[in-house]
Amino acid sequence: MDRASFYEQVYQVVALIPKGRVTSYGAIAQYLGTKSSSRMVGYAMNGAVNNHPKIPAHRVVNRNGLLTGKFHFAYPAQMEELLAKEGIKVTNDQIIDFKKYYWDPNLELDLNR
DNA sequence: TCACTGACGGGTG
DNA sequence: CCACCCGCCAGTG
Numbered sequence: 001m002d003r004a005s006f007y008e009q010v011y012q013v014v015a016l017i018p019k020g021r022v023t024s025y026g027a028i029a030q031y032l033g034t035k036s037s038s039r040m041v042g043y044a045m046n047g048a049v050n051n052h053p054k055i056p057a058h059r060v061v062n063r064n065g066l067l068t069g070k071f072h073f074a075y076p077a078q079m080e081e082l083l084a085k086e087g088i089k090v091t092n093d094q095i096i097d098f099k100k101y102y103w104d105p106n107l108e109l110d111l112n113r
Numbered sequence: 114t115c116a117c118t119g120a121c122g123g124g125t126g
Numbered sequence: 127c128c129a130c131c132c133g134c135c136a137g138t139g
Contacts, residue, residue, distance in 0.1 A: 025121055029121080035123095036122080038121040039121050043119070
């Protein structure tokens with residue numbers, strides 16, 4: 001686990017998010033054991049878009065289900081479009097029924113870890 | 114080298 | 127319920 005860099009670990013988790021589901025930066029940080037460094041997760045995502053284009057960064061939002069990182073995509077509306085494509089409705093940068101789509105790695109991956 | 118800046122989150126008043 | 131503050135730590139000027 002400590003072999004891979006923090007960023008690599010973040011990418012791993014994000015890559016495992018099921019289609020049509022979302023999670024939060026904090027949840028990932030918590031899963032990696034650095035819950036206080038949720039900021040770094042978001043920071044890592046910034047690099048993900050450039051270094052790992054296939055990472056579904058649009059499935060990661062803040063704990064309110066708000067698309068705070070939309071401005072980091074090719075174009076702001078892309079994040080919303082990608083989510084809508086997976087069946088997740090977004091209004092005014094806010095995911096509808098966020099809890100319903102929420103996917104917590106601590107709960108979903110713990111068993112398979 | 115120092116200071117500032119964040120795709121965040123929890124705690125406090 | 128809202129506003130503000132602090133911790134976290136890599137990258138940038």
